[in-house]
Amino acid sequence: MGASKTEHFSEHQNQIALIAKALGHPARIAIIDYLLTVNQCICNDIVNELPLAQPTVSQHLKELKSAGLIKGNMEGNAICYCINEETFDVVKNYFNNVIKSTKEKCC
Amino acid sequence: MGASKTEHFSEHQNQIALIAKALGHPARIAIIDYLLTVNQCICNDIVNELPLAQPTVSQHLKELKSAGLIKGNMEGNAICYCINEETFDVVKNYFNNVIKSTKEKCC
DNA sequence: ATACAATATCGTAATATTGCAATATAATAA
DNA sequence: TTATTATATTGCAATATTACGATATTGTAT
Structure with a gap:
């Protein structure tokens, strides 16, 4: 097939996966990084900051x-x-919880 | 094109993106969830736990x-x-750092 | 109105992901 | 050896993502 079987999983699982997926590209991490460095909100500067064309950046945003x-x-x-x-x-919170729930190593 | 321009981004950005991408599918979040509920390590049970065929689970693993x-x-x-x-x-640590670095709201 | 700047959308090509049947591999049991 | 069980790999079809040129949209300035 090719489409994810989202309907078989819980809402929380789908939510975390959706957010993680959105962060699953270096350009999008770079955008987040950039937004963190400037304490004022930024608009077009992101295009100049990244090695990508304007439509591509727009799509990532x-x-x-x-x-x-x-x-x-x-x-x-x-x-x-x-x-x-x-x-x-x-x-x-998800990640903090994973760490907290991880028991002693077993492998 | 279609291929990610990984070479234009920092090693850390690529690392976070790679991990996030791997978590960007509900089946893989479900696998992590399952591994957390059983405090013993688990093998084939994952296949029975998920609504996916064995080769698909194998691929996600x-x-x-x-x-x-x-x-x-x-x-x-x-x-x-x-x-x-x-x-x-x-x-x-990445997410804790993002939260810590986020300044007051501006939009 | 006209021109310009910032951003979004469309269309399309290249590539990657998802899912699974069929098959292969590897360890154990009979 | 043969059968069984657990897992991986292959091959393929369906779908999604990435990237960008061309074009559209929207707001501001002249």
């Missing part, structure tokens, strides 16, 4: 946004993007 | 393993898989 990892607001004819802390909290 | 998220050891003719805490620590 769209995916980060649809996963809830960033927020974007119109500001004149530019768009102001920034980190959406709440979604990062969800995965942060 | 391979990806989790190659991303360093799980370890697998032969044990007779079965294989014992378990969480590799070290790799989870890497992403845990």
Whole structure:
């Protein structure tokens, strides 16, 4: 087939997978990194910062946004993007919980 | 094109993206969840636990393993898989750092 | 209105992922 | 040896992702 069988998994599993998938590309990690370095929200500068064409960056931003990892607001004819802390909290908690739940090594 | 331009990004960015990508599928999150519920290492049971055929599960396990998220050891003719805490620590630290570095909201 | 700047969308080619049947491999048991 | 069990690999079809040129959209300035 090729399509993920999302319907067979729990909502939480799908949620974590969706967020992780959105972060599963170096360009998107680079965008997050960049948003963290500038404490003001940034718009077009991301295009100049990355070695990718404008439509490609736009597409990556769209995916980060649809996963809830960033927020974007119109500001004149530019768009102001920034980190959406709440979604990062969800995965942060997931990973903290994995570590906490991991028992002693067995292999 | 279609291939990711990994060479343009930092090693750390590629590392985080690679791990996130491996977690970007609900079946693989389900495998991790399952490994956490059983405090003994588990082998074939994963196949019975998931709504996927054995070759598909085998493939998902391979990806989790190659991303360093799980370890697998032969044990007779079965294989014992378990969480590799070290790799989870890497992403845990990444997310904790993102939260810590996030300044006040601006959008 | 016209021009310009910032961003998004469309269309398309290259590549990667997902899923599984069929088959192969490897260890153990009879 | 032969059978059985557990897992991996191969091959292939369906689908998704990545990247970008061309073009559209939207807001601001003149």
